[in-house]
Amino acid sequence: MPRKLPLKERYALLTRDLDWEPSYVSKSDLFPYTSYEGIKVHDWDGWTDPFRLTVDAYYRYQAEKDKRLYAVLDGFSQGQGHLGLSDASYLNAIKLFIQGVTPLEYAAHRHFAFLARYLEGPAPRFAAMCQSIDELRHAQTQIHTISNYNKFYGGFHSWSKMHDRVWYLSVPKSMFDDAMSAGPFEFLISISFSFEYLLTNLLFVPFMSGASFNGDLPTMSFGFSAQSDESRHMTLGLEAIKFLLEQDEGNVPIIQGWIDKWFWRSYRLSALVAGMMDYMLPKPVMSWKEAFELYFEEQMLNGLFPDLDFYGIRPPRHVQLAITEKDKLSHEVYKILHNFSFAAAFTTQTPSPEHMDWLSAQYPDTFDRYYRPVWDKHRRTEEAGGRVFFQGLPQLCQVCQIPMAFTEPDDPSVLSLRHTTFRGETFHFCGDGCQWVFEREPEKYVQAWLPVHQIYQGNCGGPTVPDVLAWYGIQPGDNGEYKGSPDAQSWAQWQAASMAGGKA
Amino acid sequence: MSVKALYDYDFPSADRIENFGNDQLVYVHWEGNPLFCSSACFRVPRAMPFGEFVTAMVHPWASSDPDFDPALIWGWKLFGEPIYPDPAAPLESLGIGHKALLRFTAK
Numbered sequence: 117m118p119r120k121l122p123l124k125e126r127y128a129l130l131t132r133d134l135d136w137e138p139s140y141v142s143k144s145d146l147f148p149y150t151s152y153e154g155i156k157v158h159d160w161d162g163w164t165d166p167f168r169l170t171v172d173a174y175y176r177y178q179a180e181k182d183k184r185l186y187a188v189l190d191g192f193s194q195g196q197g198h199l200g201l202s203d204a205s206y207l208n209a210i211k212l213f214i215q216g217v218t219p220l221e222y223a224a225h226r227h228f229a230f231l232a233r234y235l236e237g238p239a240p241r242f243a244a245m246c247q248s249i250d251e252l253r254h255a256q257t258q259i260h261t262i263s264n265y266n267k268f269y270g271g272f273h274s275w276s277k278m279h280d281r282v283w284y285l286s287v288p289k290s291m292f293d294d295a296m297s298a299g300p301f302e303f304l305i306s307i308s309f310s311f312e313y314l315l316t317n318l319l320f321v322p323f324m325s326g327a328s329f330n331g332d333l334p335t336m337s338f339g340f341s342a343q344s345d346e347s348r349h350m351t352l353g354l355e356a357i358k359f360l361l362e363q364d365e366g367n368v369p370i371i372q373g374w375i376d377k378w379f380w381r382s383y384r385l386s387a388l389v390a391g392m393m394d395y396m397l398p399k400p401v402m403s404w405k406e407a408f409e410l411y412f413e414e415q416m417l418n419g420l421f422p423d424l425d426f427y428g429i430r431p432p433r434h435v436q437l438a439i440t441e442k443d444k445l446s447h448e449v450y451k452i453l454h455n456f457s458f459a460a461a462f463t464t465q466t467p468s469p470e471h472m473d474w475l476s477a478q479y480p481d482t483f484d485r486y487y488r489p490v491w492d493k494h495r496r497t498e499e500a501g502g503r504v505f506f507q508g509l510p511q512l513c514q515v516c517q518i519p520m521a522f523t524e525p526d527d528p529s530v531l532s533l534r535h536t537t538f539r540g541e542t543f544h545f546c547g548d549g550c551q552w553v554f555e556r557e558p559e560k561y562v563q564a565w566l567p568v569h570q571i572y573q574g575n576c577g578g579p580t581v582p583d584v585l586a587w588y589g590i591q592p593g594d595n596g597e598y599k600g601s602p603d604a605q606s607w608a609q610w611q612a613a614s615m616a617g618g619k620a
Numbered sequence: 621m622s623v624k625a626l627y628d629y630d631f632p633s634a635d636r637i638e639n640f641g642n643d644q645l646v647y648v649h650w651e652g653n654p655l656f657c658s659s660a661c662f663r664v665p666r667a668m669p670f671g672e673f674v675t676a677m678v679h680p681w682a683s684s685d686p687d688f689d690p691a692l693i694w695g696w697k698l699f700g701e702p703i704y705p706d707p708a709a710p711l712e713s714l715g716i717g718h719k720a721l722l723r724f725t726a727k
Contacts, residue, residue: 152626299624451657490654497686504655508681511647511659511721521657531649531658533721535699541633542719544647557623562633569635572645572663 127168132161135238147236153299155371156364160237163359167243167348174246178253181341185257188337193264199614202330203398204269204607205598208462210262210335211271212392213323215461216288218258219279223292224307225251231300240359243352247308250345257341261334269603271461274589278461281576282588283567284388284453286517290564291385295378297560301360302374308353310378314420314432316350317411318386322393325401361427368428377556379432380549384516391449394475395467403478404446413439434549440525443482447475448521451490455506456519459581461590463598466494486528503597509568514543515550515561522546538562637718642666644718646711648678651695651725655685659721670714671707682726692726 121129138146150157191197201207228248235241266272279285295306311319324339326332360367390404402410421431450464457464467475472491476483497504510519524530534545538558545551554561570576577587585595593602623629637644644666649659662677674693682688696703698714699721705714716722 148626153624448657451654455657486654493655502686504684504686506656506660506681507684508660508662510657511649511661519658529652529654533649533659535721539633541636542717544719544721559623559629559631563631564634566635568661569645572661573635573639 123170123173124168126170127165130170131165131239131242143236147234149234149300150236153301153370155301155360155367157236157360158363160240162363163237163239163355165239165243165355166351169242169246169348174249177344178249181344182253182257185261185337185341189261189264189334192334197331197333198265198268199610200331204603205396205463205465206326206330206332206398207265207269207271207603208464208598209323209326209392209396210265210332211275211462212388212396213335214258214262214272215275215278215282215285216388217319217323218255218262219276219285220288220292221251221255221258223296225249225255227296227303227307231303234300240356243355247345247349247352250342250349254342254345257338261338264334268606270591270601271463271594271603273591275461277589281567282459282461282590283456283512284460284518286565286567287388288385290517291381294381294560301370304353304356304360305371305374306378306381308349309357310375311382312346312349313353314379314416315382315386315412316346317415318407319382319389320346321411322389322401322407326393326397329399329401330397357424358427361424361429372429373556375429376433377553380434380438380553381516383438384518384546384550387445387449387518390446391453394446394478395450395453395464395471400471400474403475405442405478408438408442434552437525437547437549441522443479444486444523444528447479447482447487448523449518451487452510452519452521454494455504456510458505458596459585459588459590461588461594463594463596463601463603465598466491466498482528498599505596509571511544512566512568513546513550514564514566515545515553517564517566518546520544520546635719640718644711646673646677646716647719647721648681649721649723650682651723652727653685664711666712666718667710669708669710670705670716673711674707678724688726693724695723695725697723 144151225248228244228251232241232245232248235244262272279289292307295303295311298306320339324336327335327339357371360371390408393402393404393407394400417431417435421429453460453462454464454466472483472488476488479487494504510521512518513520520531520533522532524532532547534547534551535542536545536551536555537543538554539562541562543554543558543562545554567576571579571584577583598604635645640663642665643663646662646664647659648662650656660678660681662673662681664673664677668676675690678693679688679690682690682693696705698716700723703714
């Protein structure tokens with residue numbers, strides 16, 4: 117029987133001795149993608165992985181976590197756990213999650229598999245392979261976790277098709293497409309560093325804490341199951357950036373450009389999470405503003421960036437713009453979703469008076485002045501039997517693809533509308549951040565598949581709203597106003613039945 | 621700066637005017653009305669008279685606001701510049717081209 121080696125030694129053998137020098141092809145033929153971005157790596161062995169996982173250890177950990185998660189899922193499903201949610205409207209956040217986030221896990225799985233083949237060093241290749249398998253596991257376990265709700269509620273079917281077609285899902289999809297169509301080093305900085313390190317706590321934690329506050333045990337358990345993977349991914353992100361910065365001084369300005377671009381791209385995507393946090397959770401956890409201050413300003417700006425200063429890296433360009441938006445971002449985004457939920461696979465509603473009081477307490481400088489009057493008008497309209505929807509299609513930002521609803525840094529009542537001309541054509545942006553991203557690589561963003569323009573080109577099922585909704589895979593009742601929706605009606609019946617059952 | 625690639629990176633714009641036949645896209649922003657999250661986007665013939673554009677496209681959209689009164693529309697701007705369009709003039713003759721942004725107020 118072979119001698120059982122210590123883990124550290126096995127890791128060294130796995131990531132060093134399984135590497136070889138090519139003999140019948142050149143190194144640049146074997147690894148064709150690692151030079152054109154201008155990044156120079158002199159010593160791939162300089163990459164150190166603090167986790168030092170091996171294949172057998174990796175599978176053992178993951179199998180144990182899966183076992184625990186699936187036990188929770190079975191128990192929740194057998195015990196009709198969905199009836200213990202805070203309210204059926206909570207599930208709108210989870211619809212957004214499976215439509216918008218789960219397909220990103222799958223996309224990440226694909227591209228980390230690509231890196232596991234094409235990075236030159238054996239240690240980063242192995243780290244990328246583990247992350248690729250993690251991301252696939254996340255996609256699968258999220259689908260299994262959330263599929264239980266599909267038996268009882270609208271909007272949980274067809275999410276994969278929706279991710280490719282529906283207007284608000286083009287926001288996450290196009291961001292990942294942007295990263296996947298970049299070179300391998302830019303992908304590492306975009307997804308591993310900017311998305312998973314800088315903003316992961318803003319993008320991921322709100323869904324999981326929202327789940328725990330609102331009685332969604334399965335989603336919370338999924339969160340726990342993914343947590344150790346996520347911390348490994350964050351470590352990969354930080355290791356990647358430090359490794360590349362240490363390899364060559366010429367890498368610094370290239371990486372700074374990517375940090376500037378990908379902070380803004382990821383931050384813009386997080387706007388959807390901001391709207392979810394402040395408006396979609398019947399029992400809110402913390403406000404977007406509070407989360408932004410804690411997870412981004414304190415932990416990243418004040419914690420991480422002083423360390424990176426040593427390498428000559430400064431905080432992301434446009435970070436001040438993001439800070440000026442923290443009092444208004446969620447309100448502007450939920451306004452979009454509320455205006456357009458007739459064309460979404462979730463429902464929205466005007467916040468209740470109690471919810472508005474919570475918002476007012478969280479946003480003392482802006483809520484009562486800018487947003488409460490608009491919600492009051494919605495309330496009056498709804499009390500008269502109406503419901504305000506945007507009877508048309510919105511203007512989209514060419515880069516983030518979000519309707520152009522963001523406002524000037526110094527005035528929350530004025531839309532920040534930017535445009536530029538490239539090759540004789542006009543392009544519009546939601547603000548300075550997206551305009552700057554466009555102007556770095558206009559040849560890339562002129563190709564954007566903007567859902568509104570595609571509808572007008574006749575590429576989305578037909579000219580009418582029902583045509584487009586059918587093409588999106590949105591079924592009647594998935595969309596629109598929450599109050600009176602099929603979900604709301606079923607919920608009221610089930611709650612009444614369980615009350616009656618309790619009395620008997 | 622431009623895109624770094626392993627090949628000649630040259631692709632057409634997805635929304636070039638040729639993709640819209642005789643039509644074009646026009647955006648309209650109702651300034652000072654916070655009920656609407658954003659400007660609206662319309663596909664219209666380039667030869668459509670401005671007055672018809674307003675009544676056929678802008679009015680139905682603006683009616684999303686139950687308080688909308690078409691008689692109160694004024695203050696048209698093309699991008700940031702004030703314009704005083706002849707209702708009979710075609711959009712293209714007024715300089716309202718593909719993906720132009722119009723603004724108005726209604727108070």
